[in-house]
Amino acid sequence: MTEDLRALLRAGLHAELPPPIGDVVGAAIRDGRRLRRQRRLGLLGSAAAMIALVGVGAVVLRDGPVAVRPPSAALPPQNVPPGPTAAPLAALQARTLTVHSGTLRADGTRTKATSGAMLVLMLQLLPPGRTSHYGVSADDDLHVQLSLDGGQGPAMIRVAVGQNAPLGDDLPGGAFVTISDNPRDCEQATTVDAQWPDGTLVEVGLPACRSAPALTHDQAIRLAADPRWGVTMAEKLVTEGANRFPKVPVLG
Amino acid sequence: MTDDDEFAEFANAHAERLRNTAFMLCHDWHLAQDLTQTALTKLFLSWRRAVQADNLVAYAQKILLRVWLDHRRRRSSTESTPGVLHEPAYRESHELRLTMLDALARLPARDRAIVILRYFEDYSVEQVADVLELPVSIVKSQTRRSLTKLRELLAAEQLALFAG
Numbered sequence: 001m002t003e004d005l006r007a008l009l010r011a012g013l014h015a016e017l018p019p020p021i022g023d024v025v026g027a028a029i030r031d032g033r034r035l036r037r038q039r040r041l042g043l044l045g046s047a048a049a050m051i052a053l054v055g056v057g058a059v060v061l062r063d064g065p066v067a068v069r070p071p072s073a074a075l076p077p078q079n080v081p082p083g084p085t086a087a088p089l090a091a092l093q094a095r096t097l098t099v100h101s102g103t104l105r106a107d108g109t110r111t112k113a114t115s116g117a118m119l120v121l122m123l124q125l126l127p128p129g130r131t132s133h134y135g136v137s138a139d140d141d142l143h144v145q146l147s148l149d150g151g152q153g154p155a156m157i158r159v160a161v162g163q164n165a166p167l168g169d170d171l172p173g174g175a176f177v178t179i180s181d182n183p184r185d186c187e188q189a190t191t192v193d194a195q196w197p198d199g200t201l202v203e204v205g206l207p208a209c210r211s212a213p214a215l216t217h218d219q220a221i222r223l224a225a226d227p228r229w230g231v232t233m234a235e236k237l238v239t240e241g242a243n244r245f246p247k248v249p250v251l252g
Numbered sequence: 253m254t255d256d257d258e259f260a261e262f263a264n265a266h267a268e269r270l271r272n273t274a275f276m277l278c279h280d281w282h283l284a285q286d287l288t289q290t291a292l293t294k295l296f297l298s299w300r301r302a303v304q305a306d307n308l309v310a311y312a313q314k315i316l317l318r319v320w321l322d323h324r325r326r327r328s329s330t331e332s333t334p335g336v337l338h339e340p341a342y343r344e345s346h347e348l349r350l351t352m353l354d355a356l357a358r359l360p361a362r363d364r365a366i367v368i369l370r371y372f373e374d375y376s377v378e379q380v381a382d383v384l385e386l387p388v389s390i391v392k393s394q395t396r397r398s399l400t401k402l403r404e405l406l407a408a409e410q411l412a413l414f415a416g
Contacts, residue, residue, distance in 0.1 A: 029259070029260060
C-alpha cells in the first residue's frame with residue numbers, strides 16, 4: 001500500500017512542469033546578509049541604549065531625581081562645521097535608486113579601514129550639529145555610531161561597512177541605494193544601504209525611539225553613498241582617525 | 253572556503269529538492285518558491301549551528317516545514333485550492349495528479365506534512381516525529397488516520413491503485 005502511495009505522490013510531482021527555480025539561493029544569501037547586518041546594528045543599538053540608561057541612572061543616584069540631565073559622552077562633544085548645502089540627491093518616490101557618484105571608488109592610496117577613520121568620514125559627511133556619544137563595535141567590525149543634535153535634540157546614527165562578493169562587471173558606476181523604513185522597530189526605524197559594484201556595502205541605521213531620526217532620507221543617502229567608504233579607506237582618513245579617536249568606547 | 257561559500261554549495265545542491273517538497277505541501281509553485289527562499293534565508297542565518305546537525309538536509313527540511321506551517325497559521329482563513337496547473341505531459345498523468353493532489357490538499361496542514369515526509373521524502377516515523385517535534389505515537393496514529401482519509405477522498409479508480 002505504501003509503495004502505491006509513494007508512486008502516486010511521485011507521479012503527481014513528475015507530471016508537473018515546474019517553472020525555472022531562478023536565483024533563489026542568491027536571493028536567500030542577499031536577504032540573509034541584510035538581516036545579519038541589521039541584527040548586528042540592532043545589538044549595537046541595544047548596547048548603546050543600555051550604556052545611556054546606566055549613565056542616566058548614575059546621574060539620578062548621585063544628584064537626585066531633579067538633576068537628571070542627558071548622559072555625558074565619553075569623548076568631548078564636537079561640532080560639525082556648516083558646509084555647502086547641496087541639492088537633494090533624489091526625489092524618493094522609489095525605495096531603491098542608483099546614485100551616480102562620478103567614480104566607482106575614491107582615488108588615492110587606501111589602507112585597512114579603522115573605526116577612527118569611519119568617525120572622521122562621518123563627521124565630514126554629516127549636516128551641521130553637535131555630536132557626542134561616539135561608539136564602536138567590538139571584534140574589529142567596521143560599525144560605528146554617534147549622536148547628532150542638529151537643533152531638534154540628539155539622535156543616534158550608526159554606520160556599518162562590509163564587503164560582499166562583487167555584483168558583476170556590467171553594472172553602472174555608482175551605488176545602488178535602498179531605503180527601508182520600519183515603523184514597527186524604532187531601533188531600526190530607517191535603514192539606508194549603499195551597495196557598490198565591487199561588493200562594498202555601507203549601511204546607515206537611524207533609530208527613532210526617543211526622537212525623530214537624525215537625518216532626512218537625502219542626508220542619509222549622502223552619508224551612505226560616499227565613495228570613500230570601504231573595508232579599505234584613504235590613508236589620510238586612517239591617520240586622522242588614529243589621531244582624533246585613539247580611544248573610543250566599545251559597545252556590545 | 254568561507255561559511256557563505258559552504259552555504260551556497262549546499263543550497264545550490266538542495267534548493268530544487270526543497271522546492272519540490274514545498275510544492276507538495278502547498279501545490280503552488282510561486283508560493284513554493286517563496287517558502288524555499290525564506291527557508292534558505294533562515295538556514296543561512298543559522299548556518300554555523302546547522303552544520304553541526306547530524307543530517308543537514310533534514311535540518312533544512314525542518315526549517316522549510318516550519319516556514320510553511322507559520323505561513324499557514326498566518327493565513328489560516330484563506331486556505332488556497334490548487335491554482336492554475338501547468339499542462340501535463342499526458343492526460344492520464346494529469347488526472348492522476350489532480351486526484352492525488354486534491355485529496356492531499358484536503359488534509360489538515362500537519363497531517364499533510366506527515367504524509368509528505370513519510371511517503372514522499374521517505375522519512376522514518378522517528379524522523380518525522382523529530383522534524384515536526386511530535387511524539388512518535390502521534391505520528392503513527394495521524395498517519396493511519398490520514399491514509400484512511402485519503403482512501404475516502406480518492407476516486408474509485410485511484411482507490412484501486414491505493415487499496416492493496
